[in-house]
Amino acid sequence: MGVRVQSDRQGKTQAQRAVLELRHMVLAGEIAAGGRLFEVELSEHLGISRTPLREALGMLEYEGLLLRRSGGGYEVREFTFDDVSDAIELRGIIEGMIARVAAERGVAPARLDVMRETVAALDTVVGTDANDVNFARYSELNTQFHLALADMAQSSVLRRELEHVTRLPFAAPGDFLNIQSQDPRFLRSLFISQAQHRAVLEAIELGEGARAEAIMREHARGARHNLQHVVRTDRSQLRNIPGLTLVDDKSLLGVKP
Amino acid sequence: MGVRVQSDRQGKTQAQRAVLELRHMVLAGEIAAGGRLFEVELSEHLGISRTPLREALGMLEYEGLLLRRSGGGYEVREFTFDDVSDAIELRGIIEGMIARVAAERGVAPARLDVMRETVAALDTVVGTDANDVNFARYSELNTQFHLALADMAQSSVLRRELEHVTRLPFAAPGDFLNIQSQDPRFLRSLFISQAQHRAVLEAIELGEGARAEAIMREHARGARHNLQHVVRTDRSQLRNIPGLTLVDDKSLLGVKP
DNA sequence: CTCAAAACTAATGTATACATAAATGGTAAA
DNA sequence: TTTACCATTTATGTATACATTAGTTTTGAG
Numbered sequence: 001m002g003v004r005v006q007s008d009r010q011g012k013t014q015a016q017r018a019v020l021e022l023r024h025m026v027l028a029g030e031i032a033a034g035g036r037l038f039e040v041e042l043s044e045h046l047g048i049s050r051t052p053l054r055e056a057l058g059m060l061e062y063e064g065l066l067l068r069r070s071g072g073g074y075e076v077r078e079f080t081f082d083d084v085s086d087a088i089e090l091r092g093i094i095e096g097m098i099a100r101v102a103a104e105r106g107v108a109p110a111r112l113d114v115m116r117e118t119v120a121a122l123d124t125v126v127g128t129d130a131n132d133v134n135f136a137r138y139s140e141l142n143t144q145f146h147l148a149l150a151d152m153a154q155s156s157v158l159r160r161e162l163e164h165v166t167r168l169p170f171a172a173p174g175d176f177l178n179i180q181s182q183d184p185r186f187l188r189s190l191f192i193s194q195a196q197h198r199a200v201l202e203a204i205e206l207g208e209g210a211r212a213e214a215i216m217r218e219h220a221r222g223a224r225h226n227l228q229h230v231v232r233t234d235r236s237q238l239r240n241i242p243g244l245t246l247v248d249d250k251s252l253l254g255v256k257p
Numbered sequence: 258m259g260v261r262v263q264s265d266r267q268g269k270t271q272a273q274r275a276v277l278e279l280r281h282m283v284l285a286g287e288i289a290a291g292g293r294l295f296e297v298e299l300s301e302h303l304g305i306s307r308t309p310l311r312e313a314l315g316m317l318e319y320e321g322l323l324l325r326r327s328g329g330g331y332e333v334r335e336f337t338f339d340d341v342s343d344a345i346e347l348r349g350i351i352e353g354m355i356a357r358v359a360a361e362r363g364v365a366p367a368r369l370d371v372m373r374e375t376v377a378a379l380d381t382v383v384g385t386d387a388n389d390v391n392f393a394r395y396s397e398l399n400t401q402f403h404l405a406l407a408d409m410a411q412s413s414v415l416r417r418e419l420e421h422v423t424r425l426p427f428a429a430p431g432d433f434l435n436i437q438s439q440d441p442r443f444l445r446s447l448f449i450s451q452a453q454h455r456a457v458l459e460a461i462e463l464g465e466g467a468r469a470e471a472i473m474r475e476h477a478r479g480a481r482h483n484l485q486h487v488v489r490t491d492r493s494q495l496r497n498i499p500g501l502t503l504v505d506d507k508s509l510l511g512v513k514p
Numbered sequence: 515c516t517c518a519a520a521a522c523t524a525a526t527g528t529a530t531a532c533a534t535a536a537a538t539g540g541t542a543a544a
Numbered sequence: 545t546t547t548a549c550c551a552t553t554t555a556t557g558t559a560t561a562c563a564t565t566a567g568t569t570t571t572g573a574g
Contacts, residue, residue, distance in 0.1 A: 013557065039526070049559045050526090051308075055315065062319045064417065071566055072526050079413075086358070086414040093354050097347065156336075157343040157425075160321065164421055168414070270527065296556070306529045307556090328536055329556050 014048050018056035021046055026065055026076050026246070027169055033078035033246040037066065063167040079243070081231075081251040085224055087171040092220025094162050095149060099212035102152035103204045112205065115148045119197050126194045133190060139177045145197055146173040149216075152204065169243025176226045178240040186229060193222050231255045271305050275313035278303055283322055283333050283503070284426055290335035290503040294323065320424040336500070338488075338508040342481055344428040349477025351419045352406060356469035359409035360461045369462065372405045376454050383451045390447060396434045402454055403430040406473075409461065426500025433483045435497040443486060450479050488512045 011017040022042070025031055043053040057074050060066045066074040118141055125137045150159050166172040179186065196219040203212035230237045231252065238244040238252075268274040279299070282288055300310040314331050317323045323331040375398055382394045407416050423429040436443065453476040460469035487494045488509065495501040495509075 015557080038524090040524090051558050051560090054312075054526090055557090058312065058315050073566090082412065083414045086410075086412045090351070090354065090414060090418060093350060094347070097350050101343070153343075155339065155343045157340045157347060161347060161418075161422060165418060272527080295554095297554090308528050308530090311556090312527090330536090 013052065015052035015055035015059070018046055018048060018053055019059050022056055022060055023063075023065065026060075027242055029245045031076050033076050033248065035076050036069070037074045037076070039073070062164075064164075065169065076246065079247045081247055081255055084170050084227065084244070084247060087165065087168050088220050088223045088227070089217075091162070091165050091171055091173070092217045094158065094165060095146070095220065096213040096216040098149060098153040098155070098158050098162065099200050099204060099216045100209040101155060101158065102149075103207050103209040103212040105154070106207065107152050107154075107204060111148070111152055112201075115145065115152070115201055115204075118145045118148055119194075119201050122194050122197060126190055133187065135177065138190065139174050142177065142193075143174050149200075169246070170241055173223075175242055176223045179226060179230060179237050183229070183233065186226060189222055189226060193219065196222075228255070270309065272309035272312035272316070275303055275305060275310055276316050279313055279317055280320075280322065283317075284499055286502045288333050290333050290505065292333050293326070294331045294333070296330070322426070333503065336504045338504055338512055341427050341484065341501070341504060344422065344425050345477050345480045345484070346474075348419070348422050348428050348430070349474045351415065351422060352403070352477065353470040353473040355406060355410040355412070355415050355419065356457050356461060356473045357466040358412060358415065359406075360464050360466040360469045362411070363464065364409050364411075364461060368405070368409055369458075372402065372409070372458055372461075375402045375405055376451075376458050379451050379454060383447055390444065392434065395447065396431050399434065399450075400431050406457075426503070427484075427498055430480075432499050433480045436483060436487060436494050440486070440490065443483060446479050446483060450476065453479075485512070 011020060022037075031037065037057065039050050039053055039057075043050045046053065057066060061068055061074060065077060067077045069075055122138065122141045122145065125134045125141060127133055150162050153159070169175070196215050200212050200215040200219070203209075203215060227241070230241070232255070235252075268277060279294075288294065294314065296307050296310055296314075300307045303310065314323060318325055318331060322334060324334045326332055379395065379398045379402065382391045382398060384390055407419050410416070426432065453472050457469050457472040457476070460466075460472060484498070487498070489512070492509075
């Protein structure tokens with residue numbers, strides 16, 4: 001799944017390391033949305049030959065960050081605000097299907113235990129007061145929760161598709177947790193989110209497929225709400241959401257305040 | 258979308274042509290599921306250097322047909338019966354979301370007209386009697402219908418995701434239309450399918466998002482029913498479904514007759 | 515001045531050689 | 545017999561040179 005942990009930085013091959021570097025360059029705005037990528041220039045910049053660089057470009061195309069041009073070469077993909085919104089919702093749709101399938105087919109006790117432990121740990125982290133939230137730990141456990149969920153359907157097709165969607169910047173479950181906001185609505189959303197974690201675990205345990213699906217779809221809506229909250233009240237926080245620099249200004253301006 | 262038309266055969270580059278050839282080799286069973294692919298051997302076999310061959314292998318990994326091995330290199334992905342089933346259902350889930358979003362956001366009249374014409378053409382092709390079906394034309398128009406639907410949400414994220422899913426063999430809308438069956442249940446499924454085409458068009462026109470979504474989800478179920486029908490009554494037809502050679506025998510045997 | 519064709523330059527696609535890592539086979543020790 | 549180690553072979557990763565295509569500039573005609 002699109003989880004950007006530090007250990008990814010030590011890629012095994014030059015191509016993999018180039019992926020990390022190029023991704024960073026794009027997300028940092030060093031190459032603008034719509035901007036072309038030139039192989040010779042980039043390979044010199046990264047100090048590698050064109051061969052692994054080309055491989056890296058292909059991988060980033062798979063991730064959805066780059067587009068192939070009809071005449072060859074790549075450009076950085078530009079997103080609209082709706083794209084961001086759709087990607088988040090799509091994640092919810094697929095996680096919803098995963099949760100339903102897990103509920104319908106049943107889950108091995110060991111896998112349920114993993115999720116139970118994660119949910120219990122999340123409960124301790126969230127606390128009972130908005131000032132009582134360990135954000136870093138929450139983010140970590142949130143990721144674990146979503147990884148555990150991805151495995152629950154025991155379906156390589158579903159896992160792979162979820163992985164594909166969440167490779168987009170802004171589409172992974174934890175991509176909105178870097179927002180620095182003291183607005184109580186934002187902080188309160190964590191409580192709601194955790195309630196949904198608990199609820200979907202219960203729905204799966206009880207074999208309630210439709211309920212599980214509905215909960216996960218609504219769960220993703222939380223990220224969409226947070227996105228809208230940021231756009232409306234504090235746009236400086238957009239820099240804390242990966243990939244938002246790639247969204248065109250026109251569609252951001254068009255978001256109703 | 259995963260539409261395999263003949264014009265794809267003339268790839269612009271050697272890498273693209275290698276993709277076509279390799280895909281064929283895998284789907285024809287020339288390389289078995291789980292089997293390794295060796296670059297030097299394949300490049301000699303295809304008469305190209307390793308460079309475009311490597312590019313082609315990467316593209317087929319993106320399609321989901323090949324898996325990357327931890328020590329490098331690729332192997333052909335093996336599927337279970339459930340994988341096939343899940344892929345079909347997942348397509349329905351995503352097409353369902355597309356239909357809902359189209360209904361919710363509205364669709365430009367020109368796009369609606371395209372779909373109206375396609376549905377009308379499908380009506381003439383399906384006829385009123387099971388013996389009165391022009392299969393080749395149906396298949397063509399069915400593809401057009403699904404392409405038109407993919408465009409209707411006007412969402413690059415959704416279109417791209419649908420494209421990704423349907424790149425899998427057996428997951429594209431037309432992948433079950435090569436089944437040669439005189440069983441009236443199979444033939445009748447075309448009538449039902451076409452009724453669903455009509456219904457989803459109407460739902461989108463009327464802005465009925467939930468209805469549109471439900472119809473497309475059920476629509477994909479038709480392909481799952483046809484798959485089960487074939488497995489239970491006439492397994493010789495499995496060769497007419499792309500990618501079924503890649504499904505492990507064990508899970509095929511496990512399908513209840 | 516505009517447009518089309520030709521010439522030139524830059525970028526991408528491909529082949530090949532070299533470097534590095536993975537896999538295989540043989541041998542010795544427990 | 546099994547396991548570990550080492551040497552050899554094979555396969556993949558990378559660099560570089562060459563071939564082909566795309567893009568830009570220049571020139572000439574109407």
